Amino acid sequence: MPNLWKRVSFALTAMVVGSLLTAVAITQPEGLRTAAVAQNTNSQPGRNQTPIVNAQNLVHAQSLSDAFHNVAQALRPCVVSISTKQLVRDPRVNRISPQFRYEFGPREQNGMGSGVIVRSDGYILTNNHVIEGADSLTVELSDGRTVAGTVVGADPQTDIAVVKIDVPNLRAAPFGNSDLTRVGDWVLAIGSPFGLDQTVTAGIISGKNRVQSIIADGNGFEDFLQTDAAINPGNSGGPLVNLHGELIGINTAILSQSGASAGIGFAIPVSMAQPVLQSIIETGEVHRGFLGAQVVDVTPALVDEFSLRVRSGAFVASVLSEQSADRAGLKKGDVVTRIDGRLCNGGTQLRNYVASRRPGSTIQMEVNRGGQNKRLSVRLTERTAEAMARFRGDENDFGSELVPVTPENQRKYGYRGLQSGLIVTSVENGSLADQADLEAGDVIESVGGLNVRSTEQLGELLLEAKRIGQPMRMIVRRGRERLILLIR
Numbered sequence: 185m186p187n188l189w190k191r192v193s194f195a196l197t198a199m200v201v202g203s204l205l206t207a208v209a210i211t212q213p214e215g216l217r218t219a220a221v222a223q224n225t226n227s228q229p230g231r232n233q234t235p236i237v238n239a240q241n242l243v244h245a246q247s248l249s250d251a252f253h254n255v256a257q258a259l260r261p262c263v264v265s266i267s268t269k270q271l272v273r274d275p276r277v278n279r280i281s282p283q284f285r286y287e288f289g290p291r292e293q294n295g296m297g298s299g300v301i302v303r304s305d306g307y308i309l310t311n312n313h314v315i316e317g318a319d320s321l322t323v324e325l326s327d328g329r330t331v332a333g334t335v336v337g338a339d340p341q342t343d344i345a346v347v348k349i350d351v352p353n354l355r356a357a358p359f360g361n362s363d364l365t366r367v368g369d370w371v372l373a374i375g376s377p378f379g380l381d382q383t384v385t386a387g388i389i390s391g392k393n394r395v396q397s398i399i400a401d402g403n404g405f406e407d408f409l410q411t412d413a414a415i416n417p418g419n420s421g422g423p424l425v426n427l428h429g430e431l432i433g434i435n436t437a438i439l440s441q442s443g444a445s446a447g448i449g450f451a452i453p454v455s456m457a458q459p460v461l462q463s464i465i466e467t468g469e470v471h472r473g474f475l476g477a478q479v480v481d482v483t484p485a486l487v488d489e490f491s492l493r494v495r496s497g498a499f500v501a502s503v504l505s506e507q508s509a510d511r512a513g514l515k516k517g518d519v520v521t522r523i524d525g526r527l528c529n530g531g532t533q534l535r536n537y538v539a540s541r542r543p544g545s546t547i548q549m550e551v552n553r554g555g556q557n558k559r560l561s562v563r564l565t566e567r568t569a570e571a572m573a574r575f576r577g578d579e580n581d582f583g584s585e586l587v588p589v590t591p592e593n594q595r596k597y598g599y600r601g602l603q604s605g606l607i608v609t610s611v612e613n614g615s616l617a618d619q620a621d622l623e624a625g626d627v628i629e630s631v632g633g634l635n636v637r638s639t640e641q642l643g644e645l646l647l648e649a650k651r652i653g654q655p656m657r658m659i660v661r662r663g664r665e666r667l668i669l670l671i672r
Contacts, residue, residue, distance in 0.1 A: 248370070255372055255429045256384040261301075261326045262357040263422060265376040266310060266333065266347065268295040268318035298375035298422030299323070299347060300431060302461065304356050308347040309461055310421030311436055311452075312338045315345050323349050326382060337464035341404045342452065343436060344460045345421075357423055360430025362453035363526070365389055365409065373413050373435055373451075375422025387412040394450060395532050398437055402604065402637025403588055407536045408450035409433045415449035424451040433457075459540040473541035473564035474571050476507025477514055480644050481530035490517060493555040497521040498534040501647050507571075512562040515553065522550035535640075538564060582646060583615020584608055584622060586639050597625045598663065604637050605629045605661070616646075620658065620669045627661040631671070646671065 270293045297314030301307070308323065315321060321333035331349045338345035365371075369389045377383055391410030399406050411424065415438035424433035433451030463470045479498040486492060486499050498520040503509050514520075520528050523537055524547050541547060543566035551558045565571065586606040587593060594602045608626040611617045622628075628636050631645040645656065655670040 251370075251427050252372060252384075252386055255425060255427055256374070258429045259357060259372070259374055259423065259425055260382055260384070261355040263326060263374045263382065264299045264301065264308060265324040265379075265381045265418075266297045266299050266308075266314055266421065267322040267324070268297070268315060269293070269320045269322075270295070270317050271319050296376060296379055296418045297420045298418065298435075300421070300423040300434070301354050301356050302359075302431070304352075304354050306349040306351050306354060307336070307461075307465060308333070308349065309434060309457060310345050310347055311434065312340050312343045312345040314421045315347065316340070321347060323347065324381065325351070325354075337468045337470070339460050339464070339470045341400050341470075342456060342460050343399050343404065344434070344452065344457050344464075346461055346464045357425070357431040358429065359454055359458060360426055360428065360432045362409065362432045362455045365392070365426065365432050365453075367392060370427050371411060371413075371424050371432070372427075373411075373415075373419065373422060373424050375419040375435060377414075377416035377418045379418055385414055387414075390448070393529065393533065396437070396439070396450065397637050397641075402641065403639075405456065405536050405539050407453060407456055407533065408436070409453050411449045411451060412447045413449035413451075414447070456536060456540060459542075463542070471543055472539040472567040473543055473545060473547075474507070474567035475509050475534075475538045475562065475564065476504040476571070477509035478502045478640070478643055478647075479520065479531035479534050480647065481532065482519060492519060492552075494519050494521060494552045496530070497528050497552065498531040501643070508562050508565050512549075512560045513558075514549070514551065514560060514562070517553070519552045520549050521552055521557075522548075524548050539567060543567075582617050582642075583612035584617035585610040586628070586642070588638060589627065594627075597627075599627065599661070602627065602661075604635050606636055606639065606642060616671065620671050622660065622669065623662065625662070628658060629661055629666075630659045632656045 272291050272293050295314065295318065297310060299308040299310035299314070302309045315335055315338065318335070321335065322330055323333040324330045331351055333347045333349050336346040336348050367389050370386065371389055372384055372386050374382065374384050388411065389409055390412050394408040394410045395406045396408065397406070409424065409432070413424070413435065415435060419435050422435045423431050424435050426432050431454055433453050434457055435449065435451045437450045439448040439450070460470055478501045480501050482492065482495060482497050482499050484495075487495055492499070500509075500514060500516055500518040500520065503514055503516055520534055522528055523534060528534055538547070541564055543564055546561055546563045549560045549562055551560055585608070587609055589602045589605045589607055593607060594600065597607055606628045608617070608622050608624055608628065610624055611622050628642065630636055631642060634645065636642050636645070658669045658671055660667045660669050
């Protein structure tokens with residue numbers, strides 16, 4: 185498993201409420217209750233005896249048990265196990281002639297995950313990290329049949345992938361509305377933890393709108409449902425369903441020090457997964473909407489600094505000229521309070537929502553500007569590498585091209601073993617980056633004591649430095665040295 189932030193481990197999410205299920209189990213064998221009563225029979229004849237367990241008190245627990253059973257029976261045919269094989273070659277450098285490499289015989293890596301059938305003609309939704317790098321896929325159905333699977337498309341930025349099998353008339357899981365899911369709602373997870381296929385566990389939604397910076401090295405789109413599911417290896421890609429038997433999430437990751445369940449699991453909500461699924465099925469890839477504005481969460485500090493009249497929403501930190509936001513009249517300092525009629529809780533929610541819309545689509549925004557409410561209609565363009573590069577160049581006039589650290593690009597600049605950070609690929613003369621003495625090839629590791637994982641995160645930290653009007657410390661790696669530079 186990847187060693188992620190706080191050892192967030194990818195695994196299929198499963199939910200366990202052992203104490204409740206143990207209590208429910210007491211109600212099943214009638215003989216057990218009778219025996220228990222017999223053991224407590226008073227020696228005096230004619231005395232009425234009281235059972236240890238009063239059946240009247242178990243009515244609600246038994247109803248919940250029945251609901252669990254019905255959902256599990258209905259959804260099991262929709263859940264599959266996914267086995268992957270990958271042939272890995274280990275290149276070894278020839279010490280005499282380093283430009284040549286030896287390739288020893290390939291070795292096989294096997295993986296295991298879960299998936300959920302979402303269309304009767306064989307389309308399966310799972311995690312990208314389940315199928316990433318696989319040379320072949322085998323899908324096992326609930327009835328024991330195994331068939332070959334093919335990857336239709338994958339989206340690392342949401343950790344969603346779509347697999348297709350050529351089997352007709354399959355049972356597909358119905359989609360629910362993850363936006364309406366409440367903290368405290370009961371949910372079930374079905375998957376193959378540790379290879380134990382068709383395992384059903386239960387728990388509750390323990391949080392919503394969680395961002396953990398674990399998808400795509402912190403550059404992905406995250407809006408996790410949090411659950412007390414016992415998420416373990418093999419559960420990834422499996423369904424999280426409500427008591428109506430509706431799919432509300434794709435089990436994805438856990439927060440754990442050991443790699444096994446610690447009671448905090450994360451699932452991708454279907455509100456994020458569905459647009460990706462549809463785009464991949466229709467085009468084989470994902471096309472996202474682009475707003476052309478940097479947005480951050482409204483915080484008490486921002487409320488005080490800019491005398492905002494609202495205390496929640498997405499604060500517009502900057503607007504890129506001649507892009508969607510600018511054309512629609514969105515201004516720096518605005519606070520977006522609603523999007524398409526829904527409450528907007530912060531910048532992350534707005535960013536995810538825009539990215540889930542198709543290019544060319546129009547969204548309606550309610551904006552608070554100096555205490556006055558305005559309605560704007562924004563027609564989105566497409567989020568492309570070119571658009572993002574221009575946006576990064578405009579962010580806070582930092583004046584540097586930056587790319588997140590990957591295993592490939594760090595070797596290009598002479599590094600190895602880096603887990604996070606931003607590599608500086610160029611610096612503009614006279615820019616903020618130049619004034620901070622950054623050079624091409626530097627790696628920005630942290631700013632203000634926080635590890636940096638994305639350009640958007642850096643933009644927020646630079647905005648904070650500007651807000652407080654004080655230099656902010658930046659830890660930079662330059663070759664084998666670590667430097668402390670100041671952003672002023």
